[in-house]
Amino acid sequence: MRWMWIDKVVAYEPNRRLVAVKGVSLSEEHLHAHFAAEGALPACPVMPNSLILEGMAQTAGILVGSVHGFREKVVLAKVASAVIERDVNPGETIRYDATIERMDESGASTVGTIERFSFVDNAWAPVGRIEMMFSHLDQNRAGTEFPEENFVFGENFRTLLSGLGAIAPGAKSPH
């Protein structure tokens, strides 16, 4: 699976809420550059906030896409607000908890909280909160046309939901 920034869907309430987790591992190469040792400063591997945003976009995007059985091409159109107040380090788990606030034919707004689990503290702690807007490409207000094939939701995303038992494993892709 490429470019997947969530490992598993752990809770799914159709049309309303989806929760996903990701384990952060030092085997992820990007952590060695973010941030590498420099001079007297030791290396400081931290999950990049941009990828935390991507994780939330995937969590909330799957939720929004599932409302219409993945027939709509759902794309992230706007990060309305993003507040990330705590680092996430290797060995910790991120939990994305996304909820649909509003939805109509042309798109949806979501709000999501982010937490991390530290095995040192043996506790979850808040990391941040992100509000997003998703657009249904074929219903876009500019009237622009896109290919019929649904290039947004491949098998990767469906596998995550089928792993939870939310959709039948091996079910035909809707496109």
Added chain:
Amino acid sequence: MESTMAKSREEIEADVRDVLVDALGVDEDDVVPTATLKGDLGAESIDYLDIVFRLEKKFSTPEKPFKIAQGELFPENLMTDPSLVEGGKVTAKGIALLKERVPHVELGSFEQDPQVTKLSGLFTVKSLCDFVQRKLG
């Protein structure tokens, strides 16, 4: 969700200002009645949907949901209907439809040179307040 008491014009203006500050990330002081959403406040296409959702949330009460139908506030479908736009200009039929469907938008000099690309520039903060006030009754 807020109280069920009827809102005054001042309260509506304050709530609309809150919505635009949150949706567009603009300074409160920039949200004046004559400011256009696109030109002055920098709204892009997805922002219009964001504004619709935030207005719905702001003005809904447990007793009376404030639901905005597609095209009720922003006439986005106008662009794609050939009987309403000809050669990049809104037709007489289109102008009549605008007056009927979006009376909160003051057309002003737009009627003399009704280029469809200028349509989104007509939406001001006042347009939104007028829309909300009319819809709340």
